Amino acid sequence: MSEKNRDGKRSARERLAQEREKQRAKDRRRRGLIVGGAVVGVLALAAVIGVIAANSGGEKNTASGPVTAPQGAVGKDSLAIPVGKDGAKSTLTVWEDFRCPACKAFEDGYRTTIHQLTASGKLKVEYHLATLIDKNLRGSGSLRAANAAACAQDAGKFTPYHDVLYENQPPETNDAYADNTKLIALAGKVSGLVTPGFRTCVNDGSHDSWVKKSNDAFQAGGFQGTPTVLLNGKNVYANQSNPLTPAKLKQMVEAAGTQ
The missing domain is CATH 1.20.5 (Single alpha-helices involved in coiled-coils or other helix-helix interfaces)
Structure with a gap:
C-alpha cells in the first residue's frame, strides 16, 4: 500500500x-x-x-388544643355563658368583645336594667364572646380577656368580673388586656375570685380554644359587628330608626312575661 x-x-x-x-x-x-x-x-x-x-x-x-368550655356553658357547642334563671320568659343574646368601645357603651347604658330583669327572673342573658378587635387592630387583649372571663365563670363569678372588665376597659388601641397580670389584678375587685385555680386558668389560657370557637361562630352567623343584641331571637339593637333604650327593653321583656 x-x-x-x-x-x-x-x-x-x-x-x-x-x-x-x-x-x-x-x-x-x-x-x-x-x-x-x-x-x-x-x-x-x-x-x-x-x-x-x-x-x-x-x-x-x-386551632390547637382541646376546646374546654367553662362550667355551666349552654347552647350549641356550649358557646354561651348564661346569666339569670332558666325559667325566664325572655332570653337576651349578647355578642360582645371586651376591647370593643361600643360594647362598653351598651353595658354602661343597660347594665342596671339587665341586672334588675335577671334578678326578677323575667330575663335570661346568654353571653357570647368574640375577638374582632384583636383581628382589626392586632393584639390579643380580646382573647385574653375572654379567656379570663370564662375562668371567672368556672369560679361562679362571671357577672361581676364581666362588669369589672367593661368598667375598666382601656382605649381600643391600647392592648392592655393582653397582659394576664392586668386581668388578674382587676379580678381582685371581685371578692373571692383570685385563687390559685383562677390564676392558673388565666395564665394557661385554659379556654382559649373555646373563645376562638365562639368567635368562629360569630363570623359564621353573619353578624355585622359587636355588640349584637337579640331579644328572643330578634335583633333589637341594630334598628337606628327605632333605637333601643333601657326603658324599651324593660317594657318588651315585661310584655313577653304576660303572654
Missing part, C-alpha cells in the same frame, strides 16, 4: 474518532441537562410541599 493511501485511511479513522467523541460529548451534555432538570423539579416539588405543610401547620396551630 502506498504511503498516500495509508495517510488517507489514517485521516479517515481520525475524523471518525473525532465525530464519535463529539457525539459522546453531546450525549453527556444531554444526560446532564435531563438529570439537572429532574433535580430542579424535585426541589421545586419539595418547596411546594413545604409551603403546603407550613400553611397546614399554621392552621392547626391557630
Whole structure:
C-alpha cells in the first residue's frame, strides 16, 4: 500500500474518532441537562410541599388544643355563658368583645336594667364572646380577656368580673388586656375570685380554644359587628330608626312575661 493511501485511511479513522467523541460529548451534555432538570423539579416539588405543610401547620396551630368550655356553658357547642334563671320568659343574646368601645357603651347604658330583669327572673342573658378587635387592630387583649372571663365563670363569678372588665376597659388601641397580670389584678375587685385555680386558668389560657370557637361562630352567623343584641331571637339593637333604650327593653321583656 502506498504511503498516500495509508495517510488517507489514517485521516479517515481520525475524523471518525473525532465525530464519535463529539457525539459522546453531546450525549453527556444531554444526560446532564435531563438529570439537572429532574433535580430542579424535585426541589421545586419539595418547596411546594413545604409551603403546603407550613400553611397546614399554621392552621392547626391557630386551632390547637382541646376546646374546654367553662362550667355551666349552654347552647350549641356550649358557646354561651348564661346569666339569670332558666325559667325566664325572655332570653337576651349578647355578642360582645371586651376591647370593643361600643360594647362598653351598651353595658354602661343597660347594665342596671339587665341586672334588675335577671334578678326578677323575667330575663335570661346568654353571653357570647368574640375577638374582632384583636383581628382589626392586632393584639390579643380580646382573647385574653375572654379567656379570663370564662375562668371567672368556672369560679361562679362571671357577672361581676364581666362588669369589672367593661368598667375598666382601656382605649381600643391600647392592648392592655393582653397582659394576664392586668386581668388578674382587676379580678381582685371581685371578692373571692383570685385563687390559685383562677390564676392558673388565666395564665394557661385554659379556654382559649373555646373563645376562638365562639368567635368562629360569630363570623359564621353573619353578624355585622359587636355588640349584637337579640331579644328572643330578634335583633333589637341594630334598628337606628327605632333605637333601643333601657326603658324599651324593660317594657318588651315585661310584655313577653304576660303572654
